[in-house]
Each structure stands twice: as C-alpha cells, then as structure tokens.
Amino acid sequence: MVKHENFKTCEQSGFCKRNRAYADNVATYGNTWASPYTLDPNSVRIRHGYVTGTVLKSLKSGGQAVQLPVKLAFLESGVARVTIDEFKRQQKDIGLRHGSQARKERYNEAAAWALVTDGELDKSFSGEESEEETVVRYGPKQRYRAVIRHDPFSIDFFRDDELHIKINGRGLMNVEHWRAMVVKVEKGKSEKKDPEDGEDESTWWEETFGGNIDSKPRGPESVGMDISFIGYQHVYGIPGHASSLSLKQTRGGPGNYEQPYRLYNSDVFEYEMDSPMTLYGAIPLMQAHRKDSTVGVFWLNAAETWIDIVKQKVSSNPNSLVTGGGTDTETHWFSESGLLDVFVFLGPSPKDVVAQYSELTGYTQLPQQFALGYHQCRWNYVSDEDVKEVDTNFDKNNIPYDVIWLDIEYTDGKKYFTWDPHAFPDPLGMEKQLNDQERKLVVIIDPHIKNVDNYAVVKELKSMSLGVKDKNNKLFEGWCWPGSSHWVDCFNPVTIDWWRSLFTYKSFQGTAPNVFLWNDMNEPSVFNGPETTMPKDNIHHGNWEHRDVHNINGMTFVNATFEALLHRDPAISRRRPFILTRSYYAGSQRLGAMWTGDNLAAWSHLAASIPMILTHNVAGFPFAGADVGGFFGDPSKELLTRWYQAGAFYPFFRAHAHTDTRRREPYLAGDPYKEIITQALRLRYSLLPAWYTTFHSASTTGAPIIQPHYYAHPSDEAGFALDDQFYVGSTGLLAKPVTTAGAESISIYLPPNTLYYDYFTYTIHPGTGSTITIPTPLDKIPLLMRAGHIIPRKDHPRRSSGLMRYDPYTLLITLTPEGTANGDLYIDDGESYDYQEGAFIHRNFTFALNSLSSLDFEDEKQRNKGKKRREYVRQMDRVRVEKIIIVGVPGSWQARKEVRVVEDGEGRGVEMGFERGGAGTANVATVKDPGVRIGRDWRVEF
DSSP: OOOGGGSOOGGGSHHHHHHHHHHHHHHHHGGGOOOSEEEOGGGOEEOSSEEEEEEEEOOTTOOOOEEEEEEEEEBTTSOEEEEEOOHHHHTTOOOOSTTOOOOSSOOOOHHHHHOSOOOOBOTTOEEEEOSSEEEEEESGGGOEEEEEETTTTEEEEEETTEEEEEESSSSOOEEOOOOOOEEEEETTEEEEEOSSTTSOOTTTSOEEETTEEEOOTTOOOOEEEEEEETTOOEEEEOOOOSSOSSOOOSSOSTTOOSSOEEEOOOOOTTOOSSOOOOOSOOOOEEEEEETTEEEEEEEOOOSOEEEEEEEEEESOOTTOSOOSOEEEEEEEEEESSSOEEEEEEOOSSHHHHHHHHHHHHOOOOOOOGGGGSEEEOOTTOOSHHHHHHHHHHHHHTTOOOOEEEEOGGGSBTTBTTOOOTTTOSOHHHHHHHHHHTTOEEEEEOOSEEEOOTTOHHHHHHHHTTOBOBOTTSSBOOEEETTEEEEEBOTTSHHHHHHHHHHTSTTTSTTOOTTEEEEEOSTTTOOTTSGGGSOOTTOEEGGGEEHHHHHHHHHHHHHHHHHHHHHTSOTTSOOBOOOEEESSOOTTGGGTOEEEOOSOBSSHHHHHHHHHHHHHHHHTTOOSEEOOBTOSBSOOOHHHHHHHHHHHTTSSSEEEOOOTTSOOOOGGGSOTTHHHHHHHHHHHHHHTHHHHHHHHHHHHHHOOOSEEOHHHHOTTOGGGTTOOSOEEETTSOEEEOOOOSTTOSEEEEEEOTTEEEEETTTOBEEEEOSEEEEEEOOTTOOOEEEETTEEEEEOOSOOSSGGGGTTOOEEEEEEOOTTSOEEEEEEEEOSSBSGGGGTOEEEEEEEEETTEEEEEESSOHHHHTOHHHHHHHHHHGGGOBEEEEEEESOOGGGGGOOEEEEEETTEEEEEEEEEEOOOTTBOOEEEEEOOOOBTTSOEEEEO
16 A cells, blocks of 8 residues: 655645645634735725736744735636746845755746646626725626725635635635745754744754655745635545545544645555545645535646645625535645645536636647557567557457557667567567557556666757756766666756657667557656655756646656657648646646556455546546556456446546556456457447547637536535446446445435436436446446436447548437427547548537438538648548437337438438337337438438
C-alpha cells in the first residue's frame, strides 16, 4: 500500500498548516473578527468590463499597509474573474536569499498554459460605487450581480438577485506578503524573527521533508481565500482523488476526512481508497449543485494547493430565496505561491458551468476514432515477436482491439527514441502487421533523459541547455527508471522545437505513422526527490521556481509531444495526435487522454474507478479511464470479467498490468470468462458510433462523455450523491457496472416520471424515484435505455474500428409513451483535421407522429461547404442504414406489415416485422434494410 511517510500531511506542509491555523484563529474570534484586508475606495476604477483597485493589508506591527492590486473582469458569458497580485513583488522590489536566480514576481503565466481565451469583456456591464461598496451588473440580460464590499474586502455574487457565492465572506483571505528575514541575536544564539509577532515562522525561510531542504529564497508567499456556496449541500470536482463524486468534509467528524483535499501532482505508489490524498493530476475546478441550480469556481494557480470543505446547516438565510433553511458549503483554498486568480461561474445549470469553463480552458480533443476502441497493454511485451503473437491471438479468438502498447522495456537501456536491438530488431515489421488490420502501436516516452555518454539525445539536451536547473542554476540531476537522469524543460519554446525534431521518422527510426505516444512519470516523478518529485527550488525557463509551476509541468510535456506528433511528417495530411498522460492540469483535455494511474487488482479499486472518472468528466477532462484489471496484482477471473464489463463504458478503455503479474489477455481467461469478456468488447465496438458522436459533442460543448445523475437530472435531489451509475453522453444509455464480488443482482436508481428499457431484453422499467433490482449473473451487464432516444450502432463484429468504416448502421429507437424519440450521429474520417473544413456528416434523427426522419444538423450553407465537404459526403454515399429497431411500439402495430420509405423525393414500400412483448417486456418493430443512405435526408413512415 501507499507509503504515507513519503507524502506530506497538512501539518507537514508549512503553508497549509499556517493557513489552517489562520482559519482556526479567525473562528476563535467569531463575529468579532476584523479582516485586515480592505479595498481602498479611492483606488476603485470602473471601466468597460473591468473594476480595478488596491486592496490594503494592514499589519499588526503598525507599519505601512501592504498594497495588493486587484482586478475584476466581467465577461459576456457571465463569468467573473478576480485577480489579486502583490505590488512590491510585481515591481520586483524585493530581495532574494541564497543568491537565487529565481524570479521576484508572483507567478503570473498559469493562464498562458491553462486558458485558450480570456473571454470577451462585457462592455455593457454597469457599475455603481459608494463609500461602502461597489456594485456591478453583468452577463446576459445583466442577470448577474457582484457586490464588492470595501471594508473588510469581500465579494458577493448574485444570480437573479439571489446570493450564490461569497468570496472572503468568512475573512480567511491571507496573502503572505514579502518581508526581509530578520535575525535576532539572543543569549548567544541567532533566532529567525519577523516584525509581525505571534505567527508561526518555523517554515517561512526554509522547510525540510524527507531529507530535502527547500531553500525558499522568496520567503513565505502563500495565498488563501474562503469561498462559500450559499444554499448548496453538494460540491464536485477538484480531481484527482480516490474519493466520492460528492466531495466530503475535511475538518473531521463521522464519515469525514481529517485532511484537506490536496492538489500536488505526485507519483503515488498503490494509492489508497476514500482519501483526499493527492494523486497524479490537478484540476482546481469545483461545482456546487442544488435543485435546478449549479455554480462553480476555478482557482487558477499552478502551485501546491489544499482545499478544506465544511458544510454548515443554516436555519434561514435572509439573502437566499431558499425557504426553510438549508446547507451552505464553505470552502477554504490556499496555494503555496502565485496569484490569487479565481473565476466565478453562476450557471444556472451543470451544462452551463462546464460549457463556460471549457470555453475558457478549451474543449476536449476530438481524438482519432481508434482511440475509442480497446487498448491492450502491459509492462511489458518483451519483443516484437511477442507483440505479433498477441496480435495474432486476438484474431484467432475473434476478439476486437485497436491498439497494443509498449512500456519502457522496448528501449535500448531505457534510452528513449531507441529500440532494444535484440528484443525489437524489426519494429517496422511489427508495425506493418498491426497496420494490416488498421491497428496502432503506442510507445512510452517519459520526461527524464538517461544521463550516459553514448546517447545523442542527452548530449543535445546538455549542449543546448534544455533541461530543468537546480537551485544553483546547474542542470538538475535526479533518479528515475534509467538511473541518473535529466528532465526536459518544456516551458522553454526552444525545447519544444527540439523535442519536435526528435519525433520525425528520420530521427525516431523504427516508427511508422501508426505509432502514437504515452507520456508517463510527468508529475514529474523523481525517485530520489522530496515526495518522489522535483525539489521546489529548482529553476525552469524564465527563472520560475518549480514550486510556482509544479501542477502545470506535466501538461507542458504533453504539449511538446502533441506538437511533435502534429508535425512529424509534413508530407502526410495532418492527423490528430493520440497521447495518454498521467499528469494533467486544467487545459490538458485539449491534448489527449488520462487515466487514474497505478491502481490495484481489487474490487475496491474497480468501484472507485467510476466516481474518479465521473469527477474528471464534470471537471472538464472527460477522456478518462482506469487500468482494466488493476495494475498491481492478479485479479480473480470474476473480477477481471466484471472489470472488462465496466471498462467497456470508460471513455478511455485500456487494460494494463504490472511486470510481475500473470499474463491476462482476454483470450487467456478460459471458459466461460473469455466469451463473456469478448461480448463486452463487442458491445463497446457496436456502440462506437454513439461513443464517437458523444466525443464530438464533448469537443464542441464541453459536455461530459459519461454523465452523473445530477448532471442529467438536475432537479432530482435524491440522486445528487449517486456516483456508481451514469449515462453515456446524451444517448440515454444508463450503465451501472457490477463492482462487488459474487453479485447476483444490483440495485439501480431511476428518477421519477421516466421510462427505461433493458438494452438486451427490452424489459420495461418505469422510473418512480426509487431503486429497482436487476439480476446480474456473470454474463449480464446492467445497461438500460431511457425512453425517447435514438442510438446509432454497428452490428457487424470486426477486428478493429478502422475495418468498420464503411459498415452499415443500425438505429435503435426507444419510444416514450407519447411515441417520440430523438438522437444524432456524427461521422468524419476518424483521423484527420478535414472535419474542420466541413468533411463530416452530422445527422439529426427524430421520431414523431409515426414517422422517423433524418436531416442534416447544419444549415444549407454549411451542408455544401467546401470541396472537402462534398468529397467526404460523396465517399460515404454508399454507407446505408441496414436496420431500424423500435422499442415500445403500440400493440396495434402488429397488423402493419410494411412501412413507406421516402428518399430523394421517391417513395417505396419496405417490409416491417413485429414482435409482441411478453410479461413486462416491450413490443418491438424491426425494419430490415430500409435502403436509406446515412448521409442523405430521408423519412420512414409507419
């Protein structure tokens, strides 16, 4: 299990301990507490979309107040942004200790990495200023209002005149300003002393953990703020943690955590369940939800961050329209360095909050279609012949897959961009065999570069000074898989250009166009570093300390790899890169996929994977998965089977295993497990059209690929904490994987006034706001279809997704009691960027008044846009709909034997079959081979 002694608790993290103590101190004063932060009313300026001013921090010593420039930006979308800096550091008017070369400013470049836009300012906003407060109305129809109180400084955010979010309402704002270290000589010994007495100074000037001394050349510089969600009991987000979807309280008590949630990207070996402990990635986005209302905040800071959560029952709130009392969720955020930079989203729906966040940080990448298929991986396939044998065995057993992966052992002595000449003498031959079935190879490349004399890559890194530096501005040397290593510094634009050059087919010999990338260990993992990562006083490009950029570091490495794959072969039409990353930050969703890291072959880890992946989905990074089967240990045949059934509904679907585990490829499982696993894989492949359409929606709207109950049913309070069942996008597919041993049945919650059908048996399940029980023998996947949806799929089993490109479609329709249904289908070539020039098909399917119609989603101009659009539509003209299945039709349809199909203005009769449902099952009508083409307008009249 995880070695807790390798990772800090809040009490062992100086700034966390100080900010928690600050909050405790405020609590002891109660209502008599007076925050030392005030907004100077004379400094306030109201401009087009901006409010600026200076917050003054009064000092207990009575010295001159600390000036903190504040800037509030109000966007047309209704998003508000609050940024607070420190004037003295901003002006570089400070001294650094130890002769450090670090920057003197607070880190102010996180936005350059995390954001794709600052948003359009709302120039129509209105502001009024008085001596006590400044009031701003902004956003669509000016339905949002910010009340900025001057003394003490705080901001209240209203939507439709109802208070939703308070910033610094509890007075926990804490900006540790720069001060010179004072050494007081007393009784023959020196003591570090600051002019402000009474504060814990023990970790202001240096901090020790795990034998490493952090030199802290800038002294204390943390920033903290309380953010309260008024009337909200449930909060979600802030991945990654092995925790529940609805976040827990962190100040102790039954069922609560004692520690705050921590965001500090770390290589956590065999992480534990139900814990706020940090993991591999950090997305500081939090949503709060109550019935029919969602709000959120995004804390834009790349340094180590902790978040306390406390839920307070309130009898009544004079500022809220919620009657009868309720619950406020009070959160306390603090980061070690950098700016106070907070975005406020006022919803009102989960969809609105995710869309507003995604608009700022970028939508998830639309990956190549193969990336949605099944990925086969282990540490390690030992040779190119081993890879080819595994590939052949999948085909012999009629099991589909798209990608096989190579871990670190494929290299020559763990030197990246090389091949082991004995184990992999013919990588191109291996890749050709895979390509013959349109399969891909993924190889791992990590950010540590082996430090040996006979390695051209490390020689170039040294000669061009492209590595991370230590606190003395010398090339940092640490220890990882290759032994002595240096780390590429991808904050440096020159490093990105150089990294790009390493991936050309000429440079990375032995790679073909069907080779893609896995970036692991990019937290960064440093085996001999503090907390298994890089010292905080290391120096990156621009002389920023590692402490300032730690949580963004991994994303910069993936960004460099993304650029490299995008440009590796200019002669070939640009194809979308595929990259898997272990470390991530806000904005990483633009670059590829993530997974939950080194899990265990245990039922608890299977169960935990679902809320973990759901959390990433509502936090803007939906292309997420977990190692199927568990990375460490050997799963039982039952656990492995159930994990494949769950993994078939992960957005990123990969099996992976440690080098010490037994081989567990699906064809080795034996009867009946092999066949059951194969059926789960085939289910994934048959639903790829629905998955790809869902990914397209995520890439244009930010919508989660798998959606928790509160997102899909924002009015149903009974389901706000549900995190073991989910929908696949807007398809209406409702999955609840089995995650306990020996389960012969499961309970699934269905909201009131809804109707569902079993995906496999068409059993009818009315939703009444309670749970139903579904039998779950080992070969049963609990999968329901919500009435009112049209689900596209392909029913011909193939060896890989690429071989399904021109296969016909089946449309599965689930009717409401009113006889209606809707759905859509998005198609493009699945690999290039031609879709950005119109080379796609996007159909809207509607069933109403006994007629099914297919119409283009785009208007007439978009439909005929460009040469590539016309070429693609012409290429796909041969692809047809081979079957239409309608579930829930009236019994009167039994007398009908034929439907009328109208396409291109011509009508014809087509045979229809009818199957009357048995006890508790739906009637089903089937139209075989209606002869309509997927890219054209048509209708079928019943």
